[in-house]
């Protein structure tokens with residue numbers, strides 16, 4: 001089974017997202033747990049969450065991916081910014097238990113000049129405060145483009161973070177095609193090589209979800225500008241080869257391309273062909 005979907009607005013609630021996903025040919029999706037720029041969250045409606053879980057089961061959905069606000073910085077040089085990230089993520093862990101057994105993806109953060117080692121240590125500390133052995137949610141580190149002082153632009157960054165996390169079966173990785181391409185991993189001419197490198201550095205068993213985006217910039221640009229499927233430097237053929245790679249079978253594929261729902265429906269159909 002191939003699970004494809006896209007990032008959806010959560011304004012119509014959990015079950016609402018499930019219904020919208022169905023209308024665009026999606027059998028997975030991603031959503032922000034709260035305002036992506038602020039951090040404010042709506043109260044969870046347990047019935048609405050249960051209705052989504054029921055719909056997902058009935059329609060044969062794959063696991064879904066919640067995305068933390070992208071303004072969080074778990075390795076900021078300011079204590080109050082790190083504390084805010086910890087608070088938001090700890091609260092999100094509780095909220096995710098209304099949708100048990102799914103994924104929670106976040107951007108590891110930017111060390112803003114403190115150095116890679118210091119940044120990684122702060123991310124590990126935060127994760128060890130929020131991840132409990134009781135939770136059913138697996139927290140995913142997103143592969144990043146390596147813009148500025150971003151952590152996660154190299155697979156080694158992610159491996160070092162995972163090595164420091166205590167609850168090993170609740171931590172994993174979400175691989176973003178635009179980000180790894182911008183990070184310098186050439187999935188157009190050397191997909192096997194890139195996945196072998198990921199396997200030897202992090203381990204493919206840690207990979208739980210995929211973000212499928214084309215990139216506006218060439219390999220190694222460290223920019224992070226998403227393009228529509230076929231409108232960027234990766235291209236439709238390479239992205240199809242990516243989602244059909246035997247090593248990535250069964251993982252939820254989430255589009256985060258600049259699109260409206262009609263555009264997402266077209267891209268989902270294109271990738272399913």
Ligand code: FE
Pocket residue numbers: 067107142
């Ligand atoms: Fe992201």
Ligand code: FE
Pocket residue numbers: 142176211256
């Ligand atoms: Fe992404």
Ligand code: ZN
Pocket residue numbers: 178179224225226
């Ligand atoms: Zn991005």
